[in-house]
Amino acid sequence: MEEDIQENVIEEEKIAMQETKITRNIDEDLLKGLRVDLNYNEPLLDQILRIAIYDEYHAYETYSKVLEKFGDIKPFSNVLQAEIRHYQELSLMLKKYQIPMPINDWVGKIDPPASLLEASEIAVAAEIDNIKMYDNLISHAKAYPDVLDLLYRMQASSYNNHLPSFRQEVLKHSTTTSQIDMDKIYEQYSEHNINETISKMDEFGQIASKFASGQISQDDMLKLLSNTNLSFIGGALLGAVGAGIFSQMVKDKSDQTKDEEV
Numbered sequence: 001m002e003e004d005i006q007e008n009v010i011e012e013e014k015i016a017m018q019e020t021k022i023t024r025n026i027d028e029d030l031l032k033g034l035r036v037d038l039n040y041n042e043p044l045l046d047q048i049l050r051i052a053i054y055d056e057y058h059a060y061e062t063y064s065k066v067l068e069k070f071g072d073i074k075p076f077s078n079v080l081q082a083e084i085r086h087y088q089e090l091s092l093m094l095k096k097y098q099i100p101m102p103i104n105d106w107v108g109k110i111d112p113p114a115s116l117l118e119a120s121e122i123a124v125a126a127e128i129d130n131i132k133m134y135d136n137l138i139s140h141a142k143a144y145p146d147v148l149d150l151l152y153r154m155q156a157s158s159y160n161n162h163l164p165s166f167r168q169e170v171l172k173h174s175t176t177t178s179q180i181d182m183d184k185i186y187e188q189y190s191e192h193n194i195n196e197t198i199s200k201m202d203e204f205g206q207i208a209s210k211f212a213s214g215q216i217s218q219d220d221m222l223k224l225l226s227n228t229n230l231s232f233i234g235g236a237l238l239g240a241v242g243a244g245i246f247s248q249m250v251k252d253k254s255d256q257t258k259d260e261e262v
Helices: 002-019 028-033 044-070 076-096 116-139 145-173 182-189 200-212 218-224 230-261
Strands: none
Touching: 028 044, 044 076, 044 116, 044 145, 076 116, 076 145, 116 145, 116 182
16 A cells, blocks of 8 residues: 555656656756756756656656566565665655656656566666666765765665675576676676776675674774775765765874874
């Protein structure tokens, strides 16, 4: 019952947008680029939240197509419900800051996948795009603690839950390999350029698990991450709470170094 209500929320808002007679987003290129543009003529917070919720539209339409073709199958059904919840949270945030909602113009533009393997590979690429998108948005949202916390939680959900689930589906439906070449999948199904080395994500995930369980020291963690993108590691691997702890570790270490230099 709750799932039907959640889906109806999105469907009703899609109809409401159609009734406004607005047919396109004037910032369409920005929204599809999944990155903030400091030179773009739109307030920073507007960009952050509009990009985030526009990506939820894309996820909703993508995973809905899978369910329409193959039925109510996991993990697609579970992830779809998670995306709906993300949409609802982002929608409330846009309303709080009186930011206009973008139009969902993904309707009718996404073709159903030919197989469950293709569906799973498309989902892997989409979740990687999602993680990278939040990495960029997080780096520009530090002036808004409530928005920052929301972005961290959503990025962590994608990295810790959605991506591993879809990777397992690729293995499950593949008949030619026992390993996944995520770089190859991403290059095939994503329209975006890859900035981080995806193969590093597994390594970072293991480190984050050790950190969370207290099996790695502060100095080791700081040394290991000294040359990495801290906002990405913080959000995707540690989640909102872990990222806060890690940020405090970095600050404490910096303060300690300054004291030693005095």
